[in-house]
Amino acid sequence: MAKDFPSRSENYAQWYNDLVIKADMAENSAVRGCMVIKPYGYAIWEKMQAALDKKFKDTGHVNAYFPIFIPKSFFSKEASHVEGFAKECAVVTHYRLKNDPNGKGVVVDETAKLEEELIVRPTSETIIWDTYRTWIKSYRDLPLLINQWANVVRWEMRTRLFLRTAEFLWQEGHTAHATADEAIAETERMLDVYADFAENWMAVPVIKGIKSPNERFAGAVETYCIEALMQDGKALQAGTSHFLGQNFAKAFDVQYLSKENKLEYVWATSWGVSTRLMGALIMAHSDDNGLVLPPKLAPTQVVIIPIYKTEEQLSLISEKANQIKTNLQAKGISVKYDDRETYKPGWKFNEYEFKGVPVRLAIGPRDIENGTVEVSRRDTLEKSVYQLSDIETKIDHLLINIQENLYQKALDSRDRLTSKADTWEEFVSLLDNKGGFIHAHWDGTPETEQRIKEETKATIRCIPLDAKPEAGKCILTGKPSEKRVIFARAY
RNA sequence: CGGGAUGUAGCGCAGCCUGGUAGCGCGCUUCGUUCGGGACGAAGAGGCCGGAGGUUCGAAUCCUCUCAUCCCGACCA
Numbered sequence: 001m002a003k004d005f006p007s008r009s010e011n012y013a014q015w016y017n018d019l020v021i022k023a024d025m026a027e028n029s030a031v032r033g034c035m036v037i038k039p040y041g042y043a044i045w046e047k048m049q050a051a052l053d054k055k056f057k058d059t060g061h062v063n064a065y066f067p068i069f070i071p072k073s074f075f076s077k078e079a080s081h082v083e084g085f086a087k088e089c090a091v092v093t094h095y096r097l098k099n100d101p102n103g104k105g106v107v108v109d110e111t112a113k114l115e116e117e118l119i120v121r122p123t124s125e126t127i128i129w130d131t132y133r134t135w136i137k138s139y140r141d142l143p144l145l146i147n148q149w150a151n152v153v154r155w156e157m158r159t160r161l162f163l164r165t166a167e168f169l170w171q172e173g174h175t176a177h178a179t180a181d182e183a184i185a186e187t188e189r190m191l192d193v194y195a196d197f198a199e200n201w202m203a204v205p206v207i208k209g210i211k212s213p214n215e216r217f218a219g220a221v222e223t224y225c226i227e228a229l230m231q232d233g234k235a236l237q238a239g240t241s242h243f244l245g246q247n248f249a250k251a252f253d254v255q256y257l258s259k260e261n262k263l264e265y266v267w268a269t270s271w272g273v274s275t276r277l278m279g280a281l282i283m284a285h286s287d288d289n290g291l292v293l294p295p296k297l298a299p300t301q302v303v304i305i306p307i308y309k310t311e312e313q314l315s316l317i318s319e320k321a322n323q324i325k326t327n328l329q330a331k332g333i334s335v336k337y338d339d340r341e342t343y344k345p346g347w348k349f350n351e352y353e354f355k356g357v358p359v360r361l362a363i364g365p366r367d368i369e370n371g372t373v374e375v376s377r378r379d380t381l382e383k384s385v386y387q388l389s390d391i392e393t394k395i396d397h398l399l400i401n402i403q404e405n406l407y408q409k410a411l412d413s414r415d416r417l418t419s420k421a422d423t424w425e426e427f428v429s430l431l432d433n434k435g436g437f438i439h440a441h442w443d444g445t446p447e448t449e450q451r452i453k454e455e456t457k458a459t460i461r462c463i464p465l466d467a468k469p470e471a472g473k474c475i476l477t478g479k480p481s482e483k484r485v486i487f488a489r490a491y
Numbered sequence: 492c493g494g495g496a497u498g499u500a501g502c503g504c505a506g507c508c509u510g511g512u513a514g515c516g517c518g519c520u521u522c523g524u525u526c527g528g529g530a531c532g533a534a535g536a537g538g539c540c541g542g543a544g545g546u547u548c549g550a551a552u553c554c555u556c557u558c559a560u561c562c563c564g565a566c567c568a
Contacts, residue, residue, distance in 0.1 A: 004503090004517090032560080087566065123568090156567060157492095164567070217568095237568065274568055307527050346528040353528090364527055374527080491568095 005354075007288040012232040016283060020161045023291045023355050025278070033159040033166030040355065041162075041278065043299035045169065048277060049149065051201050051296070052171065055193045061145040061173060066127050068151070069118035074126035078251040081125065084218020088155040090120040120153040125219060125244070125270055128174045129252040136176055136266060139258050143186070144176040162279035163236075163491050170274035176254065176266040180245070183267035184222075187243040190271040191224045194239035202277065203294040203407040204228050204284045205414055206238055207437070207486065209462025214449050217270075221245035227461045227486065229414045230283040233435020235461045235488035238280050241271035279491070284410050285379075291356030292378055294406050295399040302328055302395060303352045304337045307345045307364030314339070317363045320388075324361065324373070327392045333399065353378060358402050359395060379405050420484070427475045427487070431456050437488050441481035443474035452476055452487070461486045 006014045025041030075082045096112030177183040198206045206226035216223045220242035228238045249265040285292040306317040325335045362374040376383045417436030421427035467483040
């Protein structure tokens, strides 16, 4: 058990917060609601970025960059879009400071007022579609498949490290297509990319589905999402992919000439995942001993720690350790040999355990004598002694095994926390006593969803894409329903 | 924007009620002994007590104002 670290059962929220800070991933900054992502946290984010970026490029997308500022007038062009974001926008009104004539510090120079205020982007649909108007003239310009890695600002009232911050990092894909079918196919393709990333890289099982109208993205015709379930039974939206129809094309007048020489509005999608995925990753696997990282996203996959008393021992151990390190690196495994004299082995064990390094190797005089190494895996905390011969292959297999084990554990946990409810009493009782995903019937109306939310704080996380037709009665109103949807309390 | 709380060393806190010039733990520095699961001892460094005003011979402590932050709600990737 780590020092001064709460357990999950004691206080899950505190556990999460302390974990993020003590594992050195992020901390609160001087700016309310904005975090500093520290090198260790950023390294994990970079691994996520690299994997996602490759997937985007493999599916034909290219990266570009659009401005952080958006003219205020752009926001009024798409009615539901502005309505969705108006309440959480940071606005730039002036462009100059001056010395305070009354003495201390600086003040805003009122003479430097902008003609038109600039909005710090909460998302980039408007500026991008304003730009696309000039890029798209012919069917030959389509499809346009662009992604941007950026920061965005949403002025949230209450923030939590990674899960909800006023500024966050994300990627946003914005594509333009000649037909609705093509755009829908793109929307679904990117949803699959996200699901694949979540499951095969993050080792977090997700449910693919579509959002109910209440939860739909402001300006979208249909919002697809992947929903994950955390260990405490609360759901977390891990990614969204929107079919925007022709809403933005019409708002920003983006038209092209078809093969038939007809002027047509283009069809759009947008899709994004954010640093919130860090929160999902942390909560999905970590335990009361600290962070647990899936090998595919761990900045350091293997750490080697020497145990010695004398310089002679250290030099023998170092020779062996460096050899193992080189061989592991040749297999593409990231290895750190921590031979710092300033920390003791026990301290290092705890340090790397807390930071979630998947595999730890310890080499001491006994190992040098026996030709062995002590191998400890973070996911199960099991220790065993391996013979040195072909150690690289064994470690390679161990990493794969850990990755699979983490996914399986997360899947088991989600299955345990997934229930069906057929009556209102059952539904409320499940929410209060167990949490998790609850499959239940809903009459399909926004009013009912709203009432359920007000009474239980649970929302429809999604209507699963693989939901089977099943006649039933809405848990609240008793009206007929054709399939179950997934309810949960969410982050 | 409603309800509650807190600002004292890098971090976490005590001191305030009953005014007398600031202390504890962790961390940090140095030296020695240690080193197979967060070592121990000794010696050090570090704070105009959130800010402004007031009461007083004297304010971290009492009074007034102010700023900031955190927690609980409404909003949300």
